[in-house]
Amino acid sequence: MTATMRQPPSACPACAAAPAAETLADRAAPENAQIVLSLPTIHCSACISKIEKALEGHPDVRSARVNLTLKRASIEAEPQVSAADMVAFVEGLGYEAHELDAGALSATATDKAGRDLLMRLAVAGFASMNVMLLSVSVWSGAEAATRDMFHWISAAIALPAIAFSGQPFFRNAWAALKNRQLNMDVPITLAIVLAIVTSLWETALSGKHAYFDAAIALTFFLLAGRYLDHRTRAIARSAAEELTALEVPRAMRLRADGTEEEINVADLAVGDLIRVRPGGRMPVDGEITEGTSEIDRSLLTGETLPVFAAEGQTVSAGEVNLTGPLTIRATAVGQDTSLHQMADLVAIAESGRSRYTSLADSAAKLYAPGVHILSALAFVGWYLYTFDMRTALNIAAAVLIITCPCALGLAVPAVTTAASGRLFRKGMLIKHATALERLAQVDTVVFDKTGTLTAGTPELTNLDRLDRQELELALALAQGSSHPLSQAITRAAREAGVAAARVTRITEVPGYGTRGEFEGQEVRLGRASWVGAAGLSQTAAFLKLGDARPVALTFADRLREGAQEAVEALMAAGKDVYLMSGDTTGAVEDLARRLGIRHWLAEALPADKAARVQALAEEGAYVLMVGDGLNDTAALAAAHVSISPASALDAARVASDIVLLGGDLSPIASACATARAATRRIRENFRIATVYNIIAVPLAIAGLATPLIAALAMSASSITVSLNALRLRGKA
Amino acid sequence: MNILAYLIPISLILGGLGLAFFVWTVRTNQYDDPEGDARRILRDDYDDHPKP
Numbered sequence: 086m087t088a089t090m091r092q093p094p095s096a097c098p099a100c101a102a103a104p105a106a107e108t109l110a111d112r113a114a115p116e117n118a119q120i121v122l123s124l125p126t127i128h129c130s131a132c133i134s135k136i137e138k139a140l141e142g143h144p145d146v147r148s149a150r151v152n153l154t155l156k157r158a159s160i161e162a163e164p165q166v167s168a169a170d171m172v173a174f175v176e177g178l179g180y181e182a183h184e185l186d187a188g189a190l191s192a193t194a195t196d197k198a199g200r201d202l203l204m205r206l207a208v209a210g211f212a213s214m215n216v217m218l219l220s221v222s223v224w225s226g227a228e229a230a231t232r233d234m235f236h237w238i239s240a241a242i243a244l245p246a247i248a249f250s251g252q253p254f255f256r257n258a259w260a261a262l263k264n265r266q267l268n269m270d271v272p273i274t275l276a277i278v279l280a281i282v283t284s285l286w287e288t289a290l291s292g293k294h295a296y297f298d299a300a301i302a303l304t305f306f307l308l309a310g311r312y313l314d315h316r317t318r319a320i321a322r323s324a325a326e327e328l329t330a331l332e333v334p335r336a337m338r339l340r341a342d343g344t345e346e347e348i349n350v351a352d353l354a355v356g357d358l359i360r361v362r363p364g365g366r367m368p369v370d371g372e373i374t375e376g377t378s379e380i381d382r383s384l385l386t387g388e389t390l391p392v393f394a395a396e397g398q399t400v401s402a403g404e405v406n407l408t409g410p411l412t413i414r415a416t417a418v419g420q421d422t423s424l425h426q427m428a429d430l431v432a433i434a435e436s437g438r439s440r441y442t443s444l445a446d447s448a449a450k451l452y453a454p455g456v457h458i459l460s461a462l463a464f465v466g467w468y469l470y471t472f473d474m475r476t477a478l479n480i481a482a483a484v485l486i487i488t489c490p491c492a493l494g495l496a497v498p499a500v501t502t503a504a505s506g507r508l509f510r511k512g513m514l515i516k517h518a519t520a521l522e523r524l525a526q527v528d529t530v531v532f533d534k535t536g537t538l539t540a541g542t543p544e545l546t547n548l549d550r551l552d553r554q555e556l557e558l559a560l561a562l563a564q565g566s567s568h569p570l571s572q573a574i575t576r577a578a579r580e581a582g583v584a585a586a587r588v589t590r591i592t593e594v595p596g597y598g599t600r601g602e603f604e605g606q607e608v609r610l611g612r613a614s615w616v617g618a619a620g621l622s623q624t625a626a627f628l629k630l631g632d633a634r635p636v637a638l639t640f641a642d643r644l645r646e647g648a649q650e651a652v653e654a655l656m657a658a659g660k661d662v663y664l665m666s667g668d669t670t671g672a673v674e675d676l677a678r679r680l681g682i683r684h685w686l687a688e689a690l691p692a693d694k695a696a697r698v699q700a701l702a703e704e705g706a707y708v709l710m711v712g713d714g715l716n717d718t719a720a721l722a723a724a725h726v727s728i729s730p731a732s733a734l735d736a737a738r739v740a741s742d743i744v745l746l747g748g749d750l751s752p753i754a755s756a757c758a759t760a761r762a763a764t765r766r767i768r769e770n771f772r773i774a775t776v777y778n779i780i781a782v783p784l785a786i787a788g789l790a791t792p793l794i795a796a797l798a799m800s801a802s803s804i805t806v807s808l809n810a811l812r813l814r815g816k817a
Numbered sequence: 818m819n820i821l822a823y824l825i826p827i828s829l830i831l832g833g834l835g836l837a838f839f840v841w842t843v844r845t846n847q848y849d850d851p852e853g854d855a856r857r858i859l860r861d862d863y864d865d866h867p868k869p
């Protein structure tokens with residue numbers, strides 16, 4: 086895709102509306118398909134050219150461009166091409182790919198606020214360079230008329246530049262003052278304005294010291310901090326939006342005449358009949374009116390075992406239909422569904438969460454009043470001493486400029502940018518601004534089981550106890566089914582090199598199993614009751630050939646990649662690890678033993694989990710909750726800090742502070758270490774800034790500060806702080 | 818010292834050119850994929866047909 090020129094901001098709204106109308110008209114016309122894919126695994130230039138070359142070699146693709154920073158590909162293709170085709174095509178190249186809703190992403194593509202900040206930063210940088218150059222000649226001894234001229238030129242550059250670049254600070258400060266509060270922006274604005282006023286006054290009286298350079302440099306450094314901060318958040322926001330864009334909320338509604346129509350979930354009403362295909366997620370709460378199937382409730386309850394579903398049974402939004410098509414009548418839609426009722430629980434849990442004040446906020450709280458008092462005292466003291474308004478004001482301005490939180494403004498954003506960047510490369514997305522600081526304090530980790538520590542896909546465990554013929558039969562019956570247990574059998578049998586037996590007349594009986602005919606005898610693979618076997622305590626399917634005794638195939642949930650490492654590393658780091666699940670006691674105990682987790686809790690309801698997390702917090706523990714399901718959302722919100730995998734439900738991702746982008750859990754332990762290092766750096770930065778202030782403030786109060794000293798102190802502290810933050814990037 | 822009357826405007830104009838250039842790079846989306854662009858420039862795939 087070409088780098089499209091942006092419409093220049095126009096002065097008249099009508100001019101801006103005309104092109105907008107054009108784009109609307111363009112959109113209506115049948116045009117090329119714009120497809121955006123998320124490619125989470127690309128990492129190198131070879132990946133870029135491989136994907137781009139392959140896509141451009143595809144007959145239906147007009148152009149393709151891979152963005153490595155965002156790990157996305159934008160494809161322009163013939164209208165008949167669907168995103169699913171492209172996903173399959175790219176996956177064929179060996180890269181994970183997901184479709185993204187292009188509409189939901191357009192907001193992040195043109196990051197207006199970011200451009201705005203960058204533009205202001207550029208103007209401030211340009212102006213400060215020029216003013217500094219002029220100041221150098223003043224410092225090196227320009228006299229009389231020359232000095233005045235340089236001061237006037239500096240003023241001519243600095244005033245419009247500050248008026249343009251300083252707007253974010255002025256606006257924030259005004260908003261804070263209107264609410265009768267003090268924030269970092271109030272001393273900043275005061276310092277800038279006071280510096281400009283005294284400098285203009287001094288220049289008019291052809292005085293020696295003008296602080297135009299300090300005022301503009303201050304704006305520049307602070308804007309740099311703001312921009313870094315904004316960028317970090319914008320990246321996190323766009324990645325979070327990307328996860329939401331992955332879920333396209335559509336449903337199939339049955340019309341009165343029995344035909345289907347695809348509509349948005351938001352448009353469903355109570356009483357609508359909805360068709361849910363195998364593999365689809367229930368869009369609303371409802372009652373089954375037609376069909377039998379099995380449903381996977383693991384995201385809601387944590388149970389791994391699929392549940393039988395038949396006519397008359399109620400289902401909840403978020404459950405996944407596994408085997409047969411179902412028709413459900415909606416009983417609750419939108420805000421009334423059980424999915425949304427969970428939101429109330431989350432709200433309650435969140436209100437109970439200790440209100441965390443970030444390091445920057447607590448620094449600002451100490452700092453802002455301190456600076457004002459110091460500068461006011463300097464003003465009053467010097468006024469009483471000399472009864473000269475000009476000297477007193479000059480010194481007060483010098484104190485404000487020298488103490489101004491230049492380094493403080495950079496201290497936090499520089500560190501969070503470096504740390505978030507490092508964690509992002511490891512596959513972790515920091516969604517919340519203070520999540521890193523909170524993660525650093527964690528001493529207790531609570532894991533959910535299904536979907537978090539385990540992958541949520543079963544694995545055949547008694548392969549070696551089955552004979553060849555049984556496996557061949559099982560494979561023959563299982564390979565056509567999309568049921569997770571069948572897929573596990575197919576996977577295991579294929580890996581063992583088994584070929585399917587010649588079973589004929591295979592039919593899947595939704596909700597029960599699969600049957601077929603083998604050498605004149607009936608074979609069945611399915612639930613215990615349907616096959617005529619006694620049920621087992623663990624997940625199992627049964628195979629029965631003719632009148633022979635049914636054979637059990639047992640399954641266990643597969644561990645998620647890195648789960649073992651993550652748990653071990655966290656324990657080695659001296660953290661308490663808990664396991665909480667809504668699954669049965671046997672399954673939870675088994676997993677806890679496999680991973681060596683001593684504390685576990687089974688059959689926990691969502692409220693139990695949240696209550697347990699809150700109880701831990703009341704005992705003084707800082708809890709990190711890792712979970713993916715709807716039943717975890719309340720606990721995720723109640724915990725001090727929370728992580729959810731990208732595969733989690735949207736509700737769980739929203740409730741958590743950090744999202745794990747890959748399937749691997751192992752970065753969790755190292756993320757805690759990175760977070761601790763980052764917090765240490767932030768504190769170090771505050772200390773560095775304070776040391777500079779301790780040296781420079783007495784000079785300013787004593788009236789010895791010159792614009793040169795102010796410029797040196799400001800640049801030196803900002804640069805030290807940024808370099809200190811960058812050390813975080815280098816360490817592996 | 819009269820030379821300043823020329824030098825200062827010249828330096829401002831040159832600096833302004835730099836600023837205008839930067840504004841142009843922002844407007845033409847050249848900061849959308851810094852990581853990808855940094856790697857693309859090292860590959861000779863597009864030497865003959867620059868990627869639009």
